[in-house]
Structure formats: structure tokens, C-alpha cells
Amino acid sequence: MENYDVIIIGGGIAGLGAGSILQEKGLKTVVLERGRVSGGRCRTFEMPGGWKVDSGTHCIDDADHSACSKLLARLGKDIPWSRNLQGFMFYAEGSWKPMMEYLEMTEGDKKQLAEFEDWIRNIGDAEIDELDKVSLNKLIRDKGLSASVADYARTIGMVHTTLTDADRISAGEFAYIYRGSLIHAKGFIEPFSGVRMPLGGIRTLIKALEDAYRERGGTLLLDTTVVKVNVKSAQQFEIVTNKESYKAPKVIVAAPIWNMLDILPMDELATLAPEWAARIRTMRQETSSSMGFTIGTRAPLLDMPYYISAWRLPGVGLPMQVLLHTNFDNTIAPKDHTIAFIGACCTPEQALNKEFREKTLVAFWEVVKQMFPNVEQDLVWRKDAYIVGIDGLARSPGMTGKLRPPVCLPEVPGLFFAGDCYTGRGIGMNAAADSAMICAEAVLSGK
Secondary structure, eight states: OOOOSEEEEOOSHHHHHHHHHHHHTTOOEEEEOSSSSSOTTOOEEEETTTEEEESSOOOBTTGGGSHHHHHHHHTTOOOOBOOOOOOEEEEETTEEEEHHHHHTOOHHHHHHHHHHHHHHHTOOHHHHHHHTTSBHHHHHHHHTOOHHHHHHHHHHHHHHHOOSOGGGSBHHHHHHHHHHHHHTOTTSSSTTTTOBOBTTOTHHHHHHHHHHHHHTTOEEEOSOOEEEEEEEETTEEEEEESSOEEEESEEEEOSOHHHHHHHSOHHHHHHHSHHHHHHHHTOTTOEEEEEEEEEEESSOSOOOOOEEEESSOTTTOSOEEEEEGGGTOTTSSSTTOEEEEEEEEEOHHHHHOHHHHHHHHHHHHHHHHHHSTTHHHHEEEEEEEEEEEEEEEOOOTTSSGGGSOOSBOTTSTTEEEOSTTSSOOSSTHHHHHHHHHHHHHHHHTTO
16 A cells, blocks of 8 residues: 555545645655546537537636636646626526616716725725625625616625525625626626637636646546445544545545535534534535526527626526527537536535425526527527535635635644635635645644
8 A cells, every 4th residue: 555645535625735845845745536537627528510518507707817717827837718707697588688688777876886896896805704704785785886786796696605595695705706896807898808718618727737647746536426424543544445544644535525424523623622513513404506408509599798697587597697608608419419507506505305395497498498499499408407515615604715714724634625615715616726736735733
């Protein structure tokens, strides 16, 4: 059995990123990934006929300035990006409208929004940390935002968090993401037009991270499922997998909380870190979810470089997010064909309720046919799906920024965490990349 300095559980962005940094610093690591390919929840599936379908939208905010880009740059990697999004579109009364037109903002509303954005652009980190404790709705009330500006803020918050209720959206995370978009929006039509995707699918990003890890001498073991983590002593962990066991003085769990709970000895850890264990056990369902359709069509559904959204879908009652992926990346489908992700944000309880899910998807498809009248005529394939755990830990009050579960436990030396459920900021992949860098520095500092 080989000896490793650090065993990393999970071969997604966080696991590969942290592993690459540690390998570069001279530590010997192994990444254990249960999938047959690396990436975790970031996957690109290749279908017959030239279709490359991601397991989600995989939009990366502020692409050039994002945590993902910073991690790649740190590892000496660069990737090609899709074209930029141009803003948001809404469906109303049989036609598509830009967000501002849809919201019918008065001159007073526009002035208030400009003042609100100016405040966010100049907000400091300490104030954002305080906003982590309150909801977006409370921030809206405290700022006295008009109905139209409030709807704008709630819709932006929903798109960033996939949460259906602005009382559950952290004002701190909203302000942090929005601030970055405003600061890096130079030259774009709208502040969120800096959003891009890895060209060719999310596999492009994952492969760059995997290459960086292997080039630094890291060991990546695929199709290796961790069954249990045993704390053998204060400085020794045993990782039991479906193939064999591994031992090391340090372990990084780069897996979401709901998977981590199934492999860690929580009863034992509860005696060592009772407050942490009690909190972690309440977080299994504290995440974001969606249900809807991924479709391929033989003609464009809407030839506009916009993200499509709605705070509430008529006849469905849930928020909507639509990404016409091929409007930004024409390398992932046959020529002149379209891949679209059409989702309704929901709670984990709703997504897991079969009766609710089936009823909602039927109603949702009727709305889709109204929005895109030729969708059934041009349909090549359609996959109905629901996902629980889209962006890791829900970005709700008390669960963002420094209030997230930490990347290390002083009570259990050698046990570390990385990913979109732990300390780090940003949407999904950016949170994972940010957490990877924070975790690696914690390991290197000997915490």
C-alpha cells in the first residue's frame, strides 16, 4: 500500500483543484472519485449525432475574473470560453421582452435601481459579511425598494441561488455576486453579461484541472467509491473504498454534505466537535433543486443571446430558468441545432415528491409550447429530469461567507473539507474553486 500525505475524496473542481495545489507544494496526494470520469456533478455527456450535453447549465459568473479562472491561472491553465450572455429576457403576453421592459420601470424606478447598484458596487467585505445573516427580502425592505426594483432584485437572486423564496436567499451572497458583476461589467450591455461557459461543455474545465493534477504527479483513481472514513488516531485516517483501504494523516472531503454524512463517523465526531456535528446533521436538505427538461431541436428556439427567466411561471407557480446553450456555444450540437436547458426552481421536498413532480412537468411543458410554438415540431430528443443539490449548500441567511461550514476542524486535526458546501463564495463552480484554494492553504498552513 502506498503512503500518501493527503487523501482527497471527490474528483470534482474542489478535489482536483486542492490536489493540484498540494502536489505543487510537494505533498503526495490521491484523489478518490466514484465516477468513471472526473468532474463530480460537472459532467458532459456525449450523445450519438454530435450532441454534447452538460449535466446542468454551468454558467460561470464573471468568467475572466471568476474563482474558476483564478484557480486555472494558479495552475498555469487556460481554457476557451463561450460568447458572453447579453442579459435577461422575460416572456409576457405572447412575446419576449428584455428584463427592464418587462418590469415596466418608471424613471423613478430606474433612478432608484441606479442608486441601489451604486451602493452595491461600493459595499465593503465587512458589510457583506453582516448581510450574510439576513435575507434578500429584508435587504429589499430596509432599502425601501419599489415593487419593480424589488422584483428585479428577487429575480436576480433566484437566478444566482436557484432558491424559490427571497426570504431564503442570503442578502450577503446576493450583494457579493452582484458586486462582482457590476465591477466587471465594463463594455457589456447589462451587469450580468460577463457570464460565460467553457467552450465545448464543462468537460473542458474539468479536463484542464485533471491535466494540471496529473502533470504535478497526482494519483487519480476513478470508479472508486468511499464506503467509510475511520479516524484511527489523532494523526491517522483510514479510507475504506469498494476496492481497498488507504491511510494518511490528512483527509480532504471534497464531497457535498449529503454524501459526506454517509461516510464520516458522525457519532464519533459528535463527541469531538459537538456543535459542528449537530449543525451539519441539519443541513442534508439545505440545498437548491430544479425540475424540467433538457431538449435538442433541429432549429433554434429563440435566436437571442440572453438568459431567459421568470420570477413565477403562469400555471406552474415556480420560478423559471432557461439557457439556450447553443446560442453561446455552437460546438456542442449538430450545425443549426439547439440544446436548451429549461428548468423550474423548486425545493428538495417538491423535487422528491413524485406526484407533485409529474403534475408540475405536465403543466410546465404546456407553458414551454406556448413560449416556443415550434418546439414539438422541431424536437429531436427530450429528457425530463429533476436535480437535488444543484449548487451545493443553499445560499440562505446564516449559510454563506464565513457562516458556511469551515474547511477544517480544530477539534479533529487533519480533517478538511472543500467544495460548494463549505467556506467559499460564488455560484456553484466558483464556490467550489474558491473553497479549493482556501482549503489547500489551510492544509499547507498546518491548521
